[in-house]
Amino acid sequence: MTIITRRHALIGGAGLMLAGCDRITASPTVRRVLTLGEKATMSAQHLVTDRHALAPEFTRADLSPVFRENGSRRPAAPDWTGHAAAGFADWRLMVGGMVAHPLAVSLAQLRTAPARTQITRHDCVEGWSAIGEWTGVPLGLLLKRAGLSSNARYIVFHCADDYAGQPYYESIDLVDAFHPQTILAHTMNGQPLSVGHGAPLRLRVERQLGYKQAKYVMRIEAVATLAGIHGGKGGYWEDHSGYQWYAGI
């Protein structure tokens, strides 16, 4: 005969409840309905806020003493490691896709191009924040130089880092691409971008979360649709873990 103590009943009941809850949380239909919340958030934010508003900028006194690195800390791709060993001397940023004049830009050219410096806050989806000073070329400037097609709708950033062989990539729409604070940063806190922070070049798309700030950017592609690019959801985390493409909250 089994004696079911109240404690056992409690634990058993809790276990059953957990199992039930997990069935609900794992259901694809439930997940689909729930994503309506974040879609509503994107629509509402676009509706009631000025999409050209600038992210808050800070002063040097506000800088994080140590800026935590997010995501990958060192790509393993031979293409990138070779360039890193050579100090990125022969590295070129490729700008292509739906543009009239595809570009191949060297790091030296990027460093002497018109630049914007901004002290902004980086917010990881996990909850932490760090403030850093970024200097880089406004993305809009490069896109204009390349002659962006009027049919292009998104800008895709192909990166050198990967997770278990799946390449990292990200994408943004054209309003964000031409926002004055959207830059391709080659300098952080007055120093050349370190490997941990995405050398030689990373995206800063202020007003969105950390996983949108693509590091180790190798190639920029202008496209009309995100369908057909890797998993089709516009980014590594979007494809593989169900994070939202619009990371405005």
Next chain:
Amino acid sequence: MPARESERTLIYRTRLPVRLWHWVNALCIFIMLMSGAMIFNAHPRLYWGKFGANPDHPWLVIGNRGTQGFLMLGDHEVPTTGVLGYAQGTDVAFPPLVTIPSSYNLAAAREWHFFFAWVLVLSGLMFVTYAVLSRHLWRDLALTREESSLRHLWNDVKNHARLRFPKGEAARAYNPLQKIAYLTVIFALIPLVVLTGLTMSPAINAAWPYLLDLFGGRQSARSIHFLCAAALAAFIAVHLLMVVLAGTFSELRSMVTGWYKLPAEKRP
């Protein structure tokens, strides 16, 4: 005793919109606390100010060393093995029993949190509109002039401390402490938790930067958000305790059907 039982008056105390909102709101708060606990697990440290990450100084940490869970408040460390930091064989801040989903999944927790945030805000706005237009706010929730006197409030505190609750006709209306608790949740905690939540959005920071000034930076907003959630959890604990002490069946019936049986007066 049956004769006495029937003498007790059945009153229609809780109108349908209030009951509907109560249950929708209860569901939202539970889901938001549980999915919020999962979101907290992604970075179980809290800071004051504009920034805060692992290299910076937190004021609260829930963590573990091996199978020993702990809570660190400032410089004080409290062992919490089995409850926080390490429980159910899992080394996460809040244990699987109280998170949505039960195993680590930040993306899914965010979906739950932001979906029910919309339900919370929209149903809350509808309720407040109803409470104002129907005068529910002034009739049932606002303290009367007599109730707001310190002497009266102190009396109510003493009665609560002795677990002595109003009987008979006196139980018709909410008591002053009860009113204060409900008003605090509706007009302070929920608005504050929503505003500090919005302050964590980098897009909202760009559009409405004054929210950052109001709360003293994004990490302060995150800390206040957590404290509000803790206060809501504490409210729920006391609220449920009061329901049990005041008569579970009668209280539940009034929140489901609207009808409430006034508790019997003590024999003089």
